[in-house]
Amino acid sequence: MSKGEKCSCGDDEKGLLERLEEIIVSFKNKPGALIPVLQATQSLFGYVPQEAILKISEMLNEPLHKVHGVITFYSFFSLKPRGKYLIRVCLGTACYVQGANEILTALKQQLSIEIGETTTDKLFTLDVGRCFGACGLAPIIMVNDDVHQFVKPSGVKKILGAYKKHKAVNQEEET
Amino acid sequence: MMDINKHMHFVKNSAELDALRNALLKSKEYNSEKVFVCAGGGCIASGSMKVKDAFISQLATNGLGEKLSVMETGCLGPCAVGPIVVIGKDDTFYQKVRVQDVKDIVEKHLMGGKVVENLLHPVEEIKVSKKSELPFFKNQDKQVLRNCGKIDPTKIADYIAVGGYQALSKVLSTMTGEQVVQEVSISGLRGRGGAGFPTGTKWGFARKSQDETKYILCNADEGDPGAFMDRSILEGDPHSIIEGMIIGAFAIGSSQGYVYVRAEYPLAVERLQIAIDQARTFGLIGPNILGTGFNFDLEIRKGSGAFVCGEETALITSIEGNRGEPRPRPPFPAVKGLWNKPTVLNNVETFSNIPLLINEGGAQYAEKGTEKSKGTKIFALAGTVKISGLVEVAVGTPLRKLVYDIGGGISSGKKYKAAQIGGPSGGCIPAEHLDVPLDYEALNKLGAIMGSGGLIVMDESSCMVDVARFFLEFVQDESCGKCVPCREGIVRMKQIVDRICDGKGEMKDLDELEALAKTVTHASLCGLGQTAPNPVLSTLRHFREEYIEHISDKKCRTAVCKELIVFKILDVCNGCQACKKVCPVHAIHGEKKLHHTIDEAECIRCGLCLSTCKFDAIVKY
Ligand SMILES: Cc1cc2nc3c(=O)[nH]c(=O)nc-3n(C[C@H](O)[C@H](O)[C@H](O)COP(=O)(O)O)c2cc1C
Ligand code: FES
Numbered sequence: 044m045s046k047g048e049k050c051s052c053g054d055d056e057k058g059l060l061e062r063l064e065e066i067i068v069s070f071k072n073k074p075g076a077l078i079p080v081l082q083a084t085q086s087l088f089g090y091v092p093q094e095a096i097l098k099i100s101e102m103l104n105e106p107l108h109k110v111h112g113v114i115t116f117y118s119f120f121s122l123k124p125r126g127k128y129l130i131r132v133c134l135g136t137a138c139y140v141q142g143a144n145e146i147l148t149a150l151k152q153q154l155s156i157e158i159g160e161t162t163t164d165k166l167f168t169l170d171v172g173r174c175f176g177a178c179g180l181a182p183i184i185m186v187n188d189d190v191h192q193f194v195k196p197s198g199v200k201k202i203l204g205a206y207k208k209h210k211a212v213n214q215e216e217e218t
Numbered sequence: 219m220m221d222i223n224k225h226m227h228f229v230k231n232s233a234e235l236d237a238l239r240n241a242l243l244k245s246k247e248y249n250s251e252k253v254f255v256c257a258g259g260g261c262i263a264s265g266s267m268k269v270k271d272a273f274i275s276q277l278a279t280n281g282l283g284e285k286l287s288v289m290e291t292g293c294l295g296p297c298a299v300g301p302i303v304v305i306g307k308d309d310t311f312y313q314k315v316r317v318q319d320v321k322d323i324v325e326k327h328l329m330g331g332k333v334v335e336n337l338l339h340p341v342e343e344i345k346v347s348k349k350s351e352l353p354f355f356k357n358q359d360k361q362v363l364r365n366c367g368k369i370d371p372t373k374i375a376d377y378i379a380v381g382g383y384q385a386l387s388k389v390l391s392t393m394t395g396e397q398v399v400q401e402v403s404i405s406g407l408r409g410r411g412g413a414g415f416p417t418g419t420k421w422g423f424a425r426k427s428q429d430e431t432k433y434i435l436c437n438a439d440e441g442d443p444g445a446f447m448d449r450s451i452l453e454g455d456p457h458s459i460i461e462g463m464i465i466g467a468f469a470i471g472s473s474q475g476y477v478y479v480r481a482e483y484p485l486a487v488e489r490l491q492i493a494i495d496q497a498r499t500f501g502l503i504g505p506n507i508l509g510t511g512f513n514f515d516l517e518i519r520k521g522s523g524a525f526v527c528g529e530e531t532a533l534i535t536s537i538e539g540n541r542g543e544p545r546p547r548p549p550f551p552a553v554k555g556l557w558n559k560p561t562v563l564n565n566v567e568t569f570s571n572i573p574l575l576i577n578e579g580g581a582q583y584a585e586k587g588t589e590k591s592k593g594t595k596i597f598a599l600a601g602t603v604k605i606s607g608l609v610e611v612a613v614g615t616p617l618r619k620l621v622y623d624i625g626g627g628i629s630s631g632k633k634y635k636a637a638q639i640g641g642p643s644g645g646c647i648p649a650e651h652l653d654v655p656l657d658y659e660a661l662n663k664l665g666a667i668m669g670s671g672g673l674i675v676m677d678e679s680s681c682m683v684d685v686a687r688f689f690l691e692f693v694q695d696e697s698c699g700k701c702v703p704c705r706e707g708i709v710r711m712k713q714i715v716d717r718i719c720d721g722k723g724e725m726k727d728l729d730e731l732e733a734l735a736k737t738v739t740h741a742s743l744c745g746l747g748q749t750a751p752n753p754v755l756s757t758l759r760h761f762r763e764e765y766i767e768h769i770s771d772k773k774c775r776t777a778v779c780k781e782l783i784v785f786k787i788l789d790v791c792n793g794c795q796a797c798k799k800v801c802p803v804h805a806i807h808g809e810k811k812l813h814h815t816i817d818e819a820e821c822i823r824c825g826l827c828l829s830t831c832k833f834d835a836i837v838k839y
Contacts, residue, residue, distance in 0.1 A: 074557065075519070075539035082481075082520055109540075116541040116698075117522035119481045135443030136638060136674045137600035139688055149829055152800075173525065173692065174443035175482050178600035178674075179260050179297030179607045188484060190263035196829045 056094070059087050063095055067102045077105055077113060081120055090121040126161045126168040128206050130154075131185045135174025138182040142196075146182055147171065149196035153203055166207065226375065228501040231509040232387040235378070242379040250287045252306035253277075253328075254367065258293025259446075259453060259485055260607070265316070266301035272320040273303075280324055292366040292454015296354055296607040299339060304349055304367070311349035312337040341626075354605050357623045359586070361594045362570045363610045366454035371489050374496040377457040383502055385576035389465050390510040398469035399425055402572070404580030406592035410447075411437055411528075411565030412643065412670050413745070414591070414658045420562060423552035424470040427560040432472040435537070435556065435563040436463055438479040438486070439521050439528035442641030443692065445672030447596040448566035450608050452479065452486035455570065456493035462569030464503065464514050465576060470562055473513045478533050480521040491518060525642075525696035529744050530563045532698070543700045544744035565670065567596055588614035591657040595668070601638075601675035604629045611656070618652040621675055632677040636760070640669025642689045642696075643749030645756025646682065665756040667749070681778035682761035683768055687715045689753035697746060704747030707738035711754060720781040723769040728758065780823045783838045785816050791835040797827035 066083045070076040080103065084095045091114055100107045114120045132138075132147045147158075150169055154162055161168040177183050180192035184202070191202055229235050242248055255261075255270040273288045294302050299313040303323065310333055312323065319337055326332045338345040339352055346352050360366075369376035377383070389398055403418025424432060436459060440448040451459060463475050479487050494516055497503040505513045519537050526532045527542040534556050536542035555561025571593060575583040584592045591613040597620060600606040604626030611620065617637060621627065628634050636646040639656075645666030647654060654660050658668045676685070690712040699705045711734050717723045735751035742748045758765060767773050774782040787797075793811040798804075805821040808814030816827070828836045 075537050077539035078522060078536065079519070082522060112541055113539070117524050119523035136641065136672070136688070137444045137606070140601050140674060140676050140680050145825065145829060148825060152826065172482065173441070173696075174445070176440065176446035176449040177260055177263055177297070178444050178446055178598060180263060181600060181606075192263055
């Protein structure tokens with residue numbers, strides 16, 4: 044993800060912005076294009092950068108306040124860059140009654156971050172979800188698209204370890 | 219055997235569809251012996267795709283690659299014991315199959331004819347091998363889920379072979395829109411999204427409108443926590459939804475549909491998109507469907523993580539590209555919906571029922587169920603039951619049958635305490651009402667709702683006040699904030715319940731809760747607020763004594779409410795000091811290798827010591 048701290052628009056993001064332009068063009072004449080375009084932006088950048096908001100607003104001819112309003116309404120969109128791995132602890136009913144809160148506590152402790160925060164090494168972002176539809180396997184956590192089932196607080200360390208190791212092996216690999 | 223490929227193309231009319239089906243039924247692929255591997259979301263998470271690959275290579279190794287085929291199916295149901303494999307020829311059900319088990323299954327069972335005992339599902343010590351004889355399956359009535367587990371959801375040919383798109387063909391070639399609406403009305407089908415509104419009536423409203431442009435929408439937002447019925451249909455039998463939508467579109471006179479799928483279901487989106495593309499290739503979506511002059515197109519719109527977008531007007535606002543805030547009704551969507559055009563919105567399961575009821579006829583469909591609620595209902599059984607997963611029963615089946623006969627009873631060895639039905643709009647059913655029939659009216663009488671089908675079983679370790687707090691927190695987070703009663707009222711209710719959980723409640727709080735609940739119910743703009751107080755009201759009604767214990771005895775009998783918990787170190791403590799080191803407030807005292815103690819006054823009840831102790835020496839109560 045972005046290298047420069049000051050400008051969120053790093054070199055690699057320039058390329059992504061061009062890609063975004065193509066996407067916007069392909070959606071341009073569709074009704075209700077704003078949300079699909081934002082979804083594409085989110086998966087392209089891992090968040091919705093300021094530059095992208097300006098571009099979307101201009102090209103789709105939607106006022107800035109509306110674009111911003113939509114972004115902040117939906118939890119899927121993030122205005123801040125997220126870590127390489129987004130950990131979501133399910134706090135849906137099935138997971139909750141099977142001890143999801145204790146898993147959340149263990150994760151906060153292991154990562155030394157709170158909900159919505161990212162670790163300083165930019166590896167993990169901690170978030171919560173409200174049911175991923177895998178309730179038969181409760182309690183579960185999702186790390187990006189991987190489902191981890193029947194998680195125990197004592198098993199959290201091992202799960203995190205696997206991702207840390209993966210990162211070390213694939214230093215250069217980028218999404 | 220015949221070459222089916224020459225039939226796999228654009229289907230021009232009903233006769234060609236029949237010819238294709240007949241060809242498929244005679245084909246080698248259809249008639250080959252099969253090993254079914256569950257590719258539902260749950261089993262994939264448990265590693266079923268690796269098991270599938272292992273089967274393919276093992277069969278090849280043993281020279282069976284030609285004779286036997288491996289089929290990926292939609293959710294078979296008992297997600298908790300996945301990955302699941304079913305052997306087609308003798309219906310053997312294998313659970314928790316690992317890659318290293320595959321060789322055994324192939325060599326001992328498929329070649330040697332001997333069932334691999336240790337992979338069977340035990341029922342009270344006895345191992346049952348046949349799927350159809352397992353209580354979990356025997357006690358169900360799979361109608362809507364008829365294809366889940368039998369066909370490959372990514373192959374339209376599979377769906378067509380088992381009678382798919384036959385209902386569409388019947389509708390387009392022999393019925394008028396009016397007749398379709400009538401048939402749906404006769405069936406007595408009620409919407410499966412929660413409110414239970416009669417589907418025929420809804421379609422009738424939209425049909426009456428003279429507008430040229432109308433829309434048909436499928437609600438696949440499935441936001442209720444603990445519900446995964448719609449997910450399983452989307453992933454396991456997507457064509458049944460598409461077929462239902464096309465029939466609906468024909469009935470009301472619409473030529474454009476959208477399926478709104480929540481962001482959390484990437485696999486569902488993927489499979490549905492494959493299904494839509496295939497239907498388009500076969501000419502079942504697009505212009506001039508089956509040569510009848512009827513046009514219909516279908517697109518997926520993905521949600522972006524907002525529970526309220528499951529509400530119909532919010533969903534519409536969201537498809538239009540806005541913040542998903544609900545609008546006041548009337549005007550109802552059937553009059554003024556998407557882009558101000560008449561719109562019908564139905565739930566995934568509702569649409570999946572349509573081909574079924576068209577094929578068998580509305581009157582036959584209405585044979586199942588209770589007087590006022592017909593057909594079957596799918597429930598997502600989860601929580602502390604032995605086999606959690608997806609189950610389908612006739613409407614009106616007693617709750618007890620789901621929990622005990624199908625779910626196998628409570629998994630923890632503790633006693634049943636409650637079943638939460640209907641998610642954040644629903645309520646809790648206590649043990650004395652275990653025999654309640656699962657239908658709209660009976661559940662309403664108990665202060666719960668049928669809802670969309672999430673059914674979470676709780677044992678004695680769940681605190682019912684905490685459950686109420688849990689749902690309040692959920693709706694507080696998910697309230698869109700547009701109307702004051704919901705936005706402010708829920709916050710106030712949560713403050714009160716928080717107070718009670720913290721041991722700072724007073725008896726008069728209970729009256730205030732009930733009064734607030736009334737206001738929020740009556741004054742909120744949409745269903746979210748109108749039903750948000752239900753979990754509180756139902757726990758107050760059935761578990762009032764627990765609230766009172768929290769208030770007057772300052773005690774939480776389940777040791778869930780943090781402020782009321784006491785942590786204690788037992789004699790088995792060997793003084794390893796691990797807990798002492800993690801305690802953030804230094805409330806644990808004791809010398810190395812000697813028994814430690816917790817100072818209750820200093821303890822902040824974070825529970826870190828409990829999760830750190832490797833010797834189970836710390837308890838809470
Ligand atoms: C807050 C809220 C959330 C809802 N979420 C869903 C949902 O996830 N899926 C669904 O089908 N219906 C949901 N509904 C019900 C819909 O508003 C609507 O009644 C339903 O989709 C209509 O389809 P049906 O008649 O087939 O049940 C929700 C309602 C409310 C008030
Ligand atoms: S409640 Fe956690 S996956 Fe459904």
